[in-house]
Each structure stands twice: as C-alpha cells, then as structure tokens.
Amino acid sequence: MKDKEFEPIIGLEIHVELKTKSKMFCGCSADYFSHKPNTHCCPVCLGLPGALPVPNKKAVEWCIKLGLALNCKIPLFSKFDRKNYFYPDLPKGYQISQYDRPFCVNGWLDIKSQIPNSKRIRIRRVHMEEDTGKLIHANINGKKCTLIDFNRSGIPLVEIVTEPDIRSSEDAKIFLKQLYQIIRYLDISDADMEKGSMRLEPNISVRVKSQKFLRLPFSQIQDKRSGQAKIKSNNELLDNNDLPNYKVEVKNINSFNFVKKAIDFEINRQLEILVNGGVPKQETRGWDDKKNITYPQRSKEEAHDYRYFPEPDIPPVRWTTNQILNIKDQIPELPYKKIDRFIRNFQISQYDAMILTDDIKTANYFEECVILINRFGKKSEISPKIIANNIINKKVNINKNTPAEIMNIIEKKAEKFHVDDKELEQIINKLIKQYPKAVKEYKTGKTGVLMFLIGQVMKTLKGKGDALVIRKFLEKALQ
Amino acid sequence: MLLDKTIEELSTGLKQKLFSIEELVQECYENIQKYNPKLNAFITIINKKEALRNAREKDKNISRATSKLYGIPFLLKDAYITKGIKTTAASFVLKNYIPQYNATVYQKLLDAGAILLGKMNMDAWGHGGSSENTDFGPVRNPWDLTRVAGGSSGGPAAAISSRMAVFAIGEDTGGSIRNPAAWCNITGLKVTYGRVSRYGTIAYASSFDTVGPMAKSVGDCAQVLEVIAGKDMYDATSSSKNVPRYSELIDSPVENLILGIPKEFFQEGLNTEIKNCILNSTKIFEKSKIKIKHISMPMFDYGLPVYYLIGPSETSSNLARYDGIRYGQKRKEFTSETVRRIMIGTYALSSGYYDAYYKKAQKARTLFIKEYDKALSECDVLLMPVTPTPPTKIGELMTDPLQNLLADVYTVSQNPVGVPSLAIPCGFTKNGLPIGMQLVGSMFSEDLLLRVGHIYQKATDWHKKYPKLEG
Structure with a gap:
C-alpha cells in the first residue's frame, strides 16, 4: 500500500x-x-x-x-x-x-x-x-x-x-x-x-x-x-x-x-x-x-x-x-555502444557482451582475438562466440597470453574437440532410433527435450563437439 | 652622493669602477642609520655585514654583470614573500613569519644581481592610504615628520625619498604605490594588471593587486620594470605579452599625443593648490607638442563604492587562511581597519546581499572599463591628481575611517579597470609639501606613460628634490 x-x-x-x-x-x-x-x-x-x-x-x-x-x-x-x-x-x-x-x-x-x-x-x-x-x-x-x-x-x-x-x-x-x-x-x-x-x-x-x-x-x-x-x-x-x-x-x-x-x-x-x-x-x-x-x-x-x-x-x-x-x-567507444556493436557484429548474447565490455581491457582483448579469426581461417571452427566463452569462463588467461597465443590455444582445443560432420550425423541417427519417445515429444512441440538429446550426443562423443553445432544437426535430423 | 644618481649612471659607474657596490651599499646604510629612526620606514633591515659581504662578492664579478640592476641596492614592501627573511605584511598576525619561498618579483631581482636591504613598513595587508594602519608604528613623512608618508606603500616611498636605497618594489591595489609616491616626492608606477607576476605577494584584493617599481625618476622605474615584468608560470593572471625595452623607449617622440583632462577629477574636494599645480604642468607637455583635450568621465563618483565593495570582498576571502591556527598568532591581532574590511566584504558576499552589493559592484566595474576605454580611445594619456589633499597629520585619517577612504578617490578606479598609471612629482605646496600627478594610459601602455613622464622630468627638476632630514 x-x-x-x-x-x-x-x-x-x-x-x-x-x-x-x-x-x-x-x-x-x-x-x-x-x-x-x-x-x-x-x-x-x-x-x-x-x-x-x-x-x-x-x-x-x-x-x-x-x-x-x-x-x-x-x-x-x-x-x-x-x-x-x-x-x-x-x-x-x-x-x-x-x-x-x-x-x-x-x-x-x-x-x-x-x-x-x-x-x-x-x-x-x-x-x-x-x-x-x-x-x-x-x-x-x-x-x-x-x-x-x-x-x-x-x-x-x-x-x-x-x-x-x-x-x-x-x-x-x-x-x-x-x-x-x-x-x-x-x-x-x-x-x-x-x-x-x-x-x-x-x-x-x-x-x-x-x-x-x-x-x-x-x-x-x-x-x-x-x-x-x-x-x-x-x-x-x-x-x-x-x-x-x-x-x-x-x-x-x-x-x-x-x-x-x-x-x-x-x-x-x-x-x-x-x-x-x-x-x-x-x-x-x-x-x-x-x-x-x-x-x-x-x-x-x-x-x-x-x-x-x-x-x-x-x-x-x-x-x-x-x-x-x-x-x-579522444573519447573511446563507450560501454553501451560497444555492447550494441558486439551483439550486432559478433552475434554474441547481450549477457556476454556486457561481461566482455565490463572493462575496456577485456573488450579490446576480445576484439583483437576476433580479428585473428581469419588468420586461423580455413573456415575456422572458431567463432567470436567461442572466443567470448573462453574469455568469460576464464578458460584462457588474458593477463598472461597475447591474443595470438590465446587463439592458438583455442584453435588446438577446437581441433581436439572437432567432430566430423558425418560422424555426428551417424551418432544422431542412431540416437533418434534409440529414443523414439523423446523424438515424439519433440515433434509435439516439447522442444525442451532437445537439451536431453544434445546431452546424449555429447555423452556419446565423450565431451567432444560443440553444443551449438550438435543442436543445429539435431534440429535438422528431427524435422 | 652616489644615491642621487640614476640606475643608468650607477650601472655605468660600477662597470667603469668609478665606485664600488660596497660604497653604494655603505652609503645606503649610512642614510638608513641616520633617517630611519625618524621615519620608521623599515620593518626588517637586512644585516649590514651580510649586505656588505654580498656587495663585495658582487664587486668581484662586476665585469660579468649583464643587468643594469647588478649590485643595485633595493627595498621590498613587506607584502613580498622572501625566503628566510621575516615577512609580516605589517600585521602582528604574521609577527614572526619566516617564509619558505621567494616571490617571483624578488627572485627576478636577485637573479639580476640586485641587493635587498630591507622589508618595508606599510598599512597592514595593504589596508590603508597612510601607513598608519600598521602594527609596527606609523611611517613618517620625510618632508614633515608630523605628517604621514601615504600608503599603503609608505615605507618604500619614505625610504626612497630620503635616499636609503636606489629603488623599491611597492604594491598598488587602489593607489598604494601612487599615493605615497606623490606625498613623498618620488616616482611610482602602477602597472597594468598582469604585467608583473603577483606570485609571492601577500594578497589584498587579488583582482586589483599590482606589483610595481618606486624610484627617484621615470627612467629608473623603466629600468626596474624591464626586469620584473613578464609572464610567470606561477601566476595564471600574468600576461604573456612581450616586455618592451622600456628604458630604451622612454626617449621616443611624444609629438601629437593627446593628453586628456577629465573634468570630474578636478572638481569639488580637490585641494586648490594641488589642482592649480597639476593644471599648470600641462604647459610643460604643450611645449613638447602634446595636445591637451578636456573630456568627461561621469562614472567618477562610483569609483569608491566599486573599490570598497570588491576590494573588501576579496580581502575577506584572502585573509581567511590566517585563522589563528597556523601562523602562531591569534586573530585578535587584526587591526580594527582590517576587521572592518573583512566584515564589509563578508557581508557583501553573503547570501541575500551578494546581488545587491558584490554583483552590482562588478557590473559597475564593467561600466568603468567601458568608460576608460572610451576616454582612452579619444586620448592617449589621461592626466589626473593622485591625492585630494597634501599629506595629512599623523592620526588624522585614523580617527576618521570615511576620510581615510576618500584619500583614495583619484586612484581607486584604475585598479578595477586594470589600466597602468604613473605617479610623478609636479611641485610643492607653499608649505613645502610634495604634490604628485598621475598619467593613466590604456592596458599595457607603460612604455607610453614612461615616455610622457620622462619628457616631463627632462623639463623639470621636482623629482630631484629631496627632504632635508639632517640635525
């Protein structure tokens, strides 16, 4: 009152x-x-x-x-x-x-x-x-x-x-x-x-x-x-x-x-x-x-x-x-502008953008890494999102390593975790058969079950693979 | 007497070893010992032995001297901060204050090789026009010991007049150089605001305060100004305008210059002898083909109110640091004249009164600037009296605060405007008391004022007269 x-x-x-x-x-x-x-x-x-x-x-x-x-x-x-x-x-x-x-x-x-x-x-x-x-x-x-x-x-x-x-x-x-x-x-x-x-x-x-x-x-x-x-x-x-x-x-x-x-x-x-x-x-x-x-x-x-x-x-x-x-x-790009640009240009979430721009040093570091993506190229698996995750979850130490060093680390990790598309498709097809109930639920609109299926794929892959990629393949297979 | 010579003559003589710095300093001390007990011009006399040692040292290096002021003995008003030398502003609030640094003007003179002989008596904090508002006893006028020397730079004026040193540095906030110069028969220059650094000057009213030379002649003032003027990184209000070679420019032609006589400055209240004496001097100027023009400056009446609102306002703030905690003395040591100014200023700045007093005074100040602009666009130089009366009897002004303020009536309006003014001796009353006049010019026209003043001094010898203090 x-x-x-x-x-x-x-x-x-x-x-x-x-x-x-x-x-x-x-x-x-x-x-x-x-x-x-x-x-x-x-x-x-x-x-x-x-x-x-x-x-x-x-x-x-x-x-x-x-x-x-x-x-x-x-x-x-x-x-x-x-x-x-x-x-x-x-x-x-x-x-x-x-x-x-x-x-x-x-x-x-x-x-x-x-x-x-x-x-x-x-x-x-x-x-x-x-x-x-x-x-x-x-x-x-x-x-x-x-x-x-x-x-x-x-x-x-x-x-x-x-x-x-x-x-x-x-x-x-x-x-x-x-x-x-x-x-x-x-x-x-x-x-x-x-x-x-x-x-x-x-x-x-x-x-x-x-x-x-x-x-x-x-x-x-x-x-x-x-x-x-x-x-x-x-x-x-x-x-x-x-x-x-x-x-x-x-x-x-x-x-x-x-x-x-x-x-x-x-x-x-x-x-x-x-x-x-x-x-x-x-x-x-x-x-x-x-x-x-x-x-x-x-x-x-x-x-x-x-x-x-x-x-x-x-x-x-x-x-x-x-x-x-x-x-x-002399005024640098300020946080609120940087957040918008990061979301727009790098397809990262608002949450990630806010964390990355919290201090200008991290934000600059992130961008320097993103610039390096092309160099590590060959249709690199590394997306700005992956870099963002690595920085945010402190999987890499930005105070210790240069952006180039970090990109190497991420690249190696990505290779290690890289899963061949065909292999992934095979595993997914196998799982769809293994869990018909889940597939049925998904088709009736219970999309939450997708997370379960992603989990099962990753389990089979023993931790390899990128959740986003798996999700993409799963969605395709379930259509 | 060596002390009758100009700085130019002294400098040449020293270089040619016709006489020594030691002799010159010795002569100063002789006069100080003879006359100061009568005049009370000093607050601090520099130890004679020390000064003589300094002089002998400088004599050894005379051949390497670059400045005309090398080896020249001088005095400072006690408002200037001198490292290791007691500095009081003539107030017991700073009774035993020994500063930790040097005022820029002092440092510049030291660098030029000049020799300081003393710190001079004055009205405490610059508050006064007679050098009676001092905790060190009044300064007496060398021309009549029963009269005041003027103020607030009374000590320097009395000392130069009686030949205790070659020149002095005064400080002018509303006439404090010009008034005692006129009453003691010496030459004093109130410079353009910003011409000389104020760093190390104990502030009276910061936006009015100016640092200037006091000497026997216009030529000497030019020599000193040349050394002390210029931009100082320690004073944000100092001007970066180029410093001309004033001493070389004083002989430049003056033909066809226009000398303005503002009628308001010669009306009621001005002593007739002074008025006639100053107006008579125009003949000298006319002989040098300077034209005379009669003009009007109707703002005249507002000079004192503007000055006595803004000045006290600033002083009330400037003196706040003497809070009784840090300088060893209690605030009860402030004289009643100073307390009066602090109170007026505090009142004028207070909530509810600011608009009616301080702000209004600042608006009037702007009008004054316009009025001087106009007058100085019609004329090159303005001729005005310095004081309304000859020097007053000791005690006379102190018992009548209002009369005390009126003594500044002709000199208070230049400071709020910022323009320079040169006070020069122009005669004596029938009782033998000195009369001064002032030449006022536009901002940074010191060279012009000195030129016109120099023409006058070449044609007259008022400035060469000095008091008979023997016996």
Whole structure:
C-alpha cells in the first residue's frame, strides 16, 4: 500500500579524484596515496601567503571529457569560483570550485534498469574542484590530537551531480556502476572507492504521489545563495514543482552497496515520519557502515553560507568549438555502444557482451582475438562466440597470453574437440532410433527435450563437439 | 652622493669602477642609520655585514654583470614573500613569519644581481592610504615628520625619498604605490594588471593587486620594470605579452599625443593648490607638442563604492587562511581597519546581499572599463591628481575611517579597470609639501606613460628634490 502512495526521489552527487600526474593548481605529484604525510606539498597546496593557483590543463580536459561522455553540453565560457568555509583541512579558508558556470551541463546517462528496459537519468552538471587535506585523529604520547596531511590537498576532483531522476536504490546502484565503468573507460581515475578516489553522496526524499500538501509552488523554489525565488527553464520548473520541500543528503559513502543500503534505510526512515503525518527534516546525514544506519550530521539551520564569488586568481576559461571537438575525439567507444556493436557484429548474447565490455581491457582483448579469426581461417571452427566463452569462463588467461597465443590455444582445443560432420550425423541417427519417445515429444512441440538429446550426443562423443553445432544437426535430423 | 644618481649612471659607474657596490651599499646604510629612526620606514633591515659581504662578492664579478640592476641596492614592501627573511605584511598576525619561498618579483631581482636591504613598513595587508594602519608604528613623512608618508606603500616611498636605497618594489591595489609616491616626492608606477607576476605577494584584493617599481625618476622605474615584468608560470593572471625595452623607449617622440583632462577629477574636494599645480604642468607637455583635450568621465563618483565593495570582498576571502591556527598568532591581532574590511566584504558576499552589493559592484566595474576605454580611445594619456589633499597629520585619517577612504578617490578606479598609471612629482605646496600627478594610459601602455613622464622630468627638476632630514 505504501508503495502506491509514496515514491522515493533520489539524486546523486559523486566526487571523483583524477589521476593526473600533478595536482590541480600546482606542480606537486598527485600520486599521494600511502605516501608519507606532508611530502607532496608546496606553497600553493599548503595555502601559504602569496601563493597562487595555476589550473592543470590536463585535469580540465579530463573533466570536459567526462562531461562529453555523459552527453553534457560544454558552455564555451566557464570559470572557477571560491567556496569559502573554515575547516582545518582547507588551508586557504576556501576551496577553489565552480559555482554558476561549471564546465559541463545538462547531460544524461541511460541506465539499464529493470523496469522498464532503460531509463534516462539527467546529469545536471559536471564541474572541477580541488580536494582538501586529510585529518588524522591520533593518540600521541597518550594525548588525543588531530594531525593534518596535506598530500591530498589540491588533488583534482570532479563532481558529478544528477537531477533527482532516480526512483529506487537499485537504479542508483546501476547508475553508479555505469558511471564507474565510463570513468574507467576514459582512464581518468582509478575510481577506487576504498582509497576514496570515488565518493558517493545520495540525496533522498520521499514524495507523496497523490496528495498535494508536500508540493512546493514555484515561487518558493529557493536559489541556494540569494534565498530569492528563482525561475528557471520550464522543464526544470515542472520537475521541481513536483519535488518534496525537503531532502536528506547522506555524505561520503564509499561503496555501491552502502549507497543502496543507505538509500533503503532513508526511504524507510522518511516513510515512517510521513506516514505519521510528519515531514522529515532537511539535513545532512552520515552513514554508519557497521550499524547500517544513517545518523544526523548537520541540519538546514547549520548549513554554510559559502559566499561563492569568482576566483580572481584564475582567468575565466573560454573554449573554441574546435577545442571541444578535439577532446571529444579522444573519447573511446563507450560501454553501451560497444555492447550494441558486439551483439550486432559478433552475434554474441547481450549477457556476454556486457561481461566482455565490463572493462575496456577485456573488450579490446576480445576484439583483437576476433580479428585473428581469419588468420586461423580455413573456415575456422572458431567463432567470436567461442572466443567470448573462453574469455568469460576464464578458460584462457588474458593477463598472461597475447591474443595470438590465446587463439592458438583455442584453435588446438577446437581441433581436439572437432567432430566430423558425418560422424555426428551417424551418432544422431542412431540416437533418434534409440529414443523414439523423446523424438515424439519433440515433434509435439516439447522442444525442451532437445537439451536431453544434445546431452546424449555429447555423452556419446565423450565431451567432444560443440553444443551449438550438435543442436543445429539435431534440429535438422528431427524435422 | 652616489644615491642621487640614476640606475643608468650607477650601472655605468660600477662597470667603469668609478665606485664600488660596497660604497653604494655603505652609503645606503649610512642614510638608513641616520633617517630611519625618524621615519620608521623599515620593518626588517637586512644585516649590514651580510649586505656588505654580498656587495663585495658582487664587486668581484662586476665585469660579468649583464643587468643594469647588478649590485643595485633595493627595498621590498613587506607584502613580498622572501625566503628566510621575516615577512609580516605589517600585521602582528604574521609577527614572526619566516617564509619558505621567494616571490617571483624578488627572485627576478636577485637573479639580476640586485641587493635587498630591507622589508618595508606599510598599512597592514595593504589596508590603508597612510601607513598608519600598521602594527609596527606609523611611517613618517620625510618632508614633515608630523605628517604621514601615504600608503599603503609608505615605507618604500619614505625610504626612497630620503635616499636609503636606489629603488623599491611597492604594491598598488587602489593607489598604494601612487599615493605615497606623490606625498613623498618620488616616482611610482602602477602597472597594468598582469604585467608583473603577483606570485609571492601577500594578497589584498587579488583582482586589483599590482606589483610595481618606486624610484627617484621615470627612467629608473623603466629600468626596474624591464626586469620584473613578464609572464610567470606561477601566476595564471600574468600576461604573456612581450616586455618592451622600456628604458630604451622612454626617449621616443611624444609629438601629437593627446593628453586628456577629465573634468570630474578636478572638481569639488580637490585641494586648490594641488589642482592649480597639476593644471599648470600641462604647459610643460604643450611645449613638447602634446595636445591637451578636456573630456568627461561621469562614472567618477562610483569609483569608491566599486573599490570598497570588491576590494573588501576579496580581502575577506584572502585573509581567511590566517585563522589563528597556523601562523602562531591569534586573530585578535587584526587591526580594527582590517576587521572592518573583512566584515564589509563578508557581508557583501553573503547570501541575500551578494546581488545587491558584490554583483552590482562588478557590473559597475564593467561600466568603468567601458568608460576608460572610451576616454582612452579619444586620448592617449589621461592626466589626473593622485591625492585630494597634501599629506595629512599623523592620526588624522585614523580617527576618521570615511576620510581615510576618500584619500583614495583619484586612484581607486584604475585598479578595477586594470589600466597602468604613473605617479610623478609636479611641485610643492607653499608649505613645502610634495604634490604628485598621475598619467593613466590604456592596458599595457607603460612604455607610453614612461615616455610622457620622462619628457616631463627632462623639463623639470621636482623629482630631484629631496627632504632635508639632517640635525
């Protein structure tokens, strides 16, 4: 009953550390993980007096690249802004980020959801910022203290923000998996959640479907900064119009499963409040992965006023259409396109295509093998499907062998398993006679019995032969 | 006195071994010892023995010198980061701060072979126009010790005026080079935004801050600018525009240039003596066949509001890093003038006020850019006063914050626009206090300003006068 009346509204914010050689605004090495604290620092990332930021061109290009892969528009004018707030891990007292002119806007990603087949999640923005230092709470000589490691300070960070288009924790997980895959394809980040190089923040609220009392008239849609009503595009207006007037943000989660759990926990927590006639509080919550619960961190009243303003130390960025096209050219074929092409060109199943394209290395490896088919030719028994099976079932080690070596292995295996057509026909004819009942059942439409017959053929062949070929011959013989 | 010579003359003399770097440095220290106790121009004086040792070392290599600044003693406003040398921005917040790196401008001067003698007093963080807002005691004007030296680069101006070194590097955010230059009778150049790297400059208002020379003459400023200007990979706002040979270009002809006089800069509020003195100087320009044109810049009145919204906004953010945790001193060390600017800026950027203040000021800034564009398309150079009054009495501006802001009225509008401005001495009041004027040009027209300023200094000797501080 609940499900019919209520519906979760979910948006995601994702932070991804880029694996550029140097940091976002200085020349320090960005390879900071597990290095000795405060060894990858300079006046710039320590925020020393007089130091100035110089943007990392590669990082900016990678941000654009990700935006393009997520079907974003790239405005030809963009700029950096300062986000002012105090925290001991933020040495300048402000974070260089992007406020109203992000590098990428208005994109989308189609996710392979369960219902219906695919669903479009809109991407609001993809922008560039810098990471903060890291606080380490330690006990030194029996005294509790907090240490700061600035190695992470100034690591390039991309933030991806979706529209609140996600309606289930499962879809959120699917979206994140696909996003992760794209990031890996672009080779711009390790997106290693355990190391914190991909950090996830779901925004969750629950909407009452039928009732209007939670609806927010557009005049009350508040601009984040000015607190003044702000009318945006018609589309956005309509969407926002239907949104609950509160949302709960869960901060810094480091696994897809925890995101799913946190969302489910929140939906239930909020539902309970709503069912009892209340409205959940707008707040930021944390995720406790031991207790599997979210807990309050900061309420709306305690929200920061970040006093964003244009970063005066960095000139605005102006792109030419050609520059954007050049970046676009560097984007490899992305997973969803690759899946379609593999199915179309190689006659493999969607399931196989998805597994093969899971990471770009396997996908490329597979294709290199397929190209070699002709070379191994003489109407080779080796089909892309056979290669796919070998790779998927890990019968071959793609980390150890070259595609040519693997093709040799598969070829030899195929020879070993090769069955002469005539021999096969003879065996089939014999079996048809041996199992008249099964043949009769097949002819009355119980095609399931075919599997039994294939099994019998293979048994006779002592494991030789290809199931697909056997099936083809069997079908022919049974007609 | 060696210190009366121009950089050109000093450089030639050193090469010909008519005198030594050691003698030159020695003379600086003599003047520092004599006059600094009266003026309080220094925050840090470099150890004399060390400087002399450095000088002797350089004397040995004089034949190999390539830069005109080789062996030339200079001073830095204490806003510049100097590795291993205390840098305070005149605030007790950085009382004992010893930096780990060098500002680009300092490094360039070191590379040229110039010798640093001291870090100079100023208004803390650049917040002020009199060098009284300093935790190290006010800088006194060498022409009248009961008066201020101007600010915020008051220390450098007072020191150059009294011949404690050959040149200094000031920093100008809204008049901070030009104002003390005018009140101490020296020449100061506020460069085009982006002409000189800001890396290692303790920021006041990042989009206004400029790094420029302060010296005895236009010629000396040209020599210094040639060395310090140019693209810096550490400053994204520095320009990659080619650096002209300013010192060679200053003798280029000026005939038929048009000098604009915007009437709004000569109206109510401007001291009559200053007004007449500056307008009189046009005769000198006319003799050099420069044409005079009277124009109007009606945006004038909005200069102070634009400056005092954007400047404090940026400073409120720039000073956030001095959070009382990392630099050893508490935030209560900020002076009330600085706290005032932080508060105004924080307010102007706050939710609900941003559009009404910061954003509006930025829009007005765009209008100013257009207004200067228009004026400088009709004229080559604009002539304006630097300060509305002669140097004020010590304490006068500090007790009246509003009056303090008004002291910048003629110099605040160039920084939001970014255009360069050259302040040069043009006479004295009947009480013997210096008067300065400024020549303003379009973006990256330093060569032109220096040319026009040089013509004026060839025809006059105001800039050669220096205060009598003996006894």
